[in-house]
Amino acid sequence: PSCQEPKCFLIDDFREERKTLQQLQDYIEAENLRLEREEIHFWSKEIIVRFEYKYCPNLTIIDTPGLIAAPPGKRNAPMQAAAAAVEELVLAKLASKEFxxxxxxxxxxxxxxxxxxxxxxxxxxxxxxxxxxxxxxxxxxxxxxxxxxxxxxxxxxxxxxxxxxxxxxxxxxxxxxxxxxxxxxxxxxxxxxxxxxxxxxxxxxxxxxxxxxxxxxxxxxxxxxxxxxxGISRLRVFLEQLLQQQYLENVPTIIPLLEKELRTVSDNLASVNKELEGLDMNRLRDRGRTFRENFVSKLAELLKGTVSASGERFGETLADERIRGGAFVDAQGAVLPTEGDIPNAHMRLFGGAQYHRAMAEFRAKVGGLRCPPIDLEQLVNACGVDDVHDGVNYTRTACVVAVTQARTVLEPYLHQLGFRLTHILRRMLPISMHMLQAEGQFMTGHQQFLKRVGSAFRNFVDETEASCRKKCIEDLHSTTRFVTWSLHNQNHTVLRPFLDEMGKSARGGASTLASLSMLTGNAGTATANGAGKVGSKTGGPDGKDSAVDAAAAQHENLMALLEATLWSRRLGTLSEQIVNVLVTGIFEGIRNHFVVNAELKFNCFFLMPLVDTFPQKLRTEIEAAFEKNDVFDVDTVRASLEAQKDQLEAEVKRVEKLQAKFVNIHHNLTVKSAVP
Incomplete structure (x- = not known):
């Protein structure tokens, strides 16, 4: 109100420089000439000028670039591009609903x-x-x-x-x-x-x-x-009245916001003063111990479940988690498909909820893996020669193929699971720090101490994951080193549905014998012999003869089966199918055992140590660091806090001045509007 002549200030990069009106005019003209020489004749950076003048309303005026009317045609493409860029810039300036x-x-x-x-x-x-x-x-x-x-x-x-x-x-x-x-x-x-x-x-x-x-x-x-x-004068009157109306509507809401801002800044200033008063080594150690225990409790709270942290800010959907923590992919790099949806896939989760969802995805995807197809060449190579005879043991062949495939296919998923779960637990560090800061339990300014705590947490997670993964790999190797039929309980049942289906499709002894003779690769002979047996079974008038013929047929079928499984190296279609069924059954038994044991071991030896082992380990490391006096840098912290104190004191004065200005404006506008 005391400025009879306008005071002009040019603001550039948060600095104010006082200018005369002529200097401002020269500066703006120089900028326009510079842009005329540029390839693009406009600039998104604003020229900000602040005026203090008794007759100037308190408002911000943004002068946008002039729109370009570009003619059509490919020859005018540069001008059309410039027009589109100018329009985009103008719309960005107009977007604010308060303008x-x-x-x-x-x-x-x-x-x-x-x-x-x-x-x-x-x-x-x-x-x-x-x-x-x-x-x-x-x-x-x-x-x-x-x-x-x-x-x-x-x-x-x-x-x-x-x-x-x-x-x-x-x-x-x-x-x-x-x-x-x-x-x-x-x-x-x-x-x-x-x-x-x-x-x-x-x-x-x-x-x-x-x-x-x-x-x-x-x-x-x-x-x-x-x-x-x-007229210009009538436009000015209208804009001034509109501005006054906007002030009358908004100032009552702005003043409480300024009061809240003043309280926040004042509280921060009081907190900094308290920090400065407590810069004593013994006090710092006590505060460090308190912070350590609060940090451990926040980790446990995150695992058990909490809403103290914002899911919008800290949560990850399953898609985000796969991008940052890795997806479950096969040997070709393709993401494994899932039968059905993973629960809560689109929700932004963290902590224990996110860990549980990752385990559910591991069970669904790895638990649904099928044994890779086995070709005939692999089966023949797996037969080999025994140390005392040159016969073939197809059970051994199936075991050799199954354990090799299981170890090759399943082991990479242990590494992928470990990396994913490590990512989830590592994310708990910044979330817990945020929760402590929100509750006023943070060690502000003591970056060296905070780095020590964060480093101890990350090292523990990495070491625990490596140890747990090693246990899982040892378990997989033991499972694939020796096939235990009682352990892989699917193995003794996988052949039954296959043979039952084969028996249903067979028509009498001839078909059964023909099917079994396929094991030897001599289908023609088997069919001829089988036909004679069928005739003796069904055509004889005497029932005793039929029973004898049936027993003879069963005996011959058994001999054909033994010849095929003990001596013959000619793999027929049926024998190849039986071996494949055995391989699939053994693989699925190993897979199911692998998934259950991996989940159990990661829960017991990766997740639980964070709750029952890490607190004591962190206490030991912090106390050892206290003994070496290399945790708190008092001089650096004091300098940082004093600089922060100066900034907060200046901020308090700025907010108080702004608050007084708005109170005065509100009073003047209210009095003016009340005068008839």
Missing amino acids: IILCVEDVSDWNNATTRRVVMKADPDLSRTVLVSTKFDTRLPQFGRSVDAEMFTHPPPAALGGGEAEGIRLLGGRPFFTSVPSGRVGTDGTSVFRTHDEFKEAVAMRESMDVRELERIVDRGVTPEERAHI
Whole structure:
């Protein structure tokens, strides 16, 4: 209020530099000339100028670049790209809902208004837009009839809304019409006006001439409502009233926000002062021990479940978790499919809930793995020669193939599971620190101590995961080193469905014998012999003969089976299928045992040590560090806290000054609005 002459400040990179009006004008013109020489003639960085002036309202004015009307065609592609970039920049500035948009148009037909088209992308109903038609003095002579002037000065809502009349709520109800005399203010030879007062007189004169010219064209006097929308002075009055209304509406809500900000800053300042008073080594050690126990309790709380931390900020969906912690992929790098959805896949989880979801995905994906297909060449290579005979043991062959496949396929998933669960537990460190900070239990400024705690936690997680993974690998190796039929309980049942199905498809002894003879690879002979047996079984008149024939057929079938499984190396289709069924059964037994044991071991030897082993280990490490006096750097912390104290004291003064200013503004506006 005491500034009779305007004080101007140029703000650049958070620095203020006082400038005269002429210096500001020279600076802006120099920037414009610089941009003209650039390939792109505009810049997103703002020129920020602050004014202190008795007659200047307290507001922020953002002057956006002029829109470019680029002609069509491929030859004008650079100009079209520049136009799109300018429009994007302007829309970004208009996006804030608190801003009032001053839309300046230079058209004679409201249906062709290009600037308003862009403005309506940010403000579709024009509810925060003041529409101004400039160069009104040159527009008036273009109207040959009064109806044309009436239509231009009283445009229908449909014309302003681009054909849509419904929902248009233009500030002021209608456009403003302004004219500015041509010529600049200055003392050089090119300036038309020597002083600002001369320019203001010319503006007022031009405004009166516009009113008289409009009255002449429409052949009537303008109404008070029409007069309130003609001229720079009337536009200024409207904007000042609008600004006052905005202040009256917003200041009552701003003052409580400033009070809250002042309380927060004051509390932070008191906390820093308390930190400075407690910079004693014994006190610091006691605080470090308290922080250590609080940190351990927060880890346990995260594992058990909590809502103290924001899932939106700290949680991860399953897709995010796979990106950062790795997915379960096969040997070709493809993500394993899942039969059905993983529970809570789209929820943002952390801590114990996220650990449980990862284990559920491991069970679903790895537990559903199938044995890779085995070709005939692999089976023949697995047969080999025994140390006392050259017969074939197909049970051994199936075991050799199954354990080799199981070890090759399953072991990589242990590494993937360990990496994923390590990622989940490591994420608990920043979350627990945030929770401690939110509850006022944080060791502010003691970065060396915090790094020691964080390093101990990360090292423990890594070491525990490596130890647990080693146990799981040993278990897998023992499972795949020796097949225990009682352990792999699926193995003695896998052949039954297969043989039952084969028996159902067989028709009598002939078909059974023919099927078994496929084991030897001599199907033709078996079928011929089998046919004779069938004839003796079904065609004989005596029942005893039939029974004898059936027993003989069973004996011959048994001999054929023994010949195929003990001596023959000619793998027929049926024998290959039986071996494949055995391999699949052994693989699935190993897989199921692997999944159950991996989950059990990671729960017992990776997750639980974080609760029952890590606290004591952390206590031991911190106490050992206390003995060496290499945890707290008192001098560095003191310097940091004193600098922080200075910043907070300056912030308190700034908020108090701002609060007093808004209280004063609110009082003045309230008194002014109450005066009739």
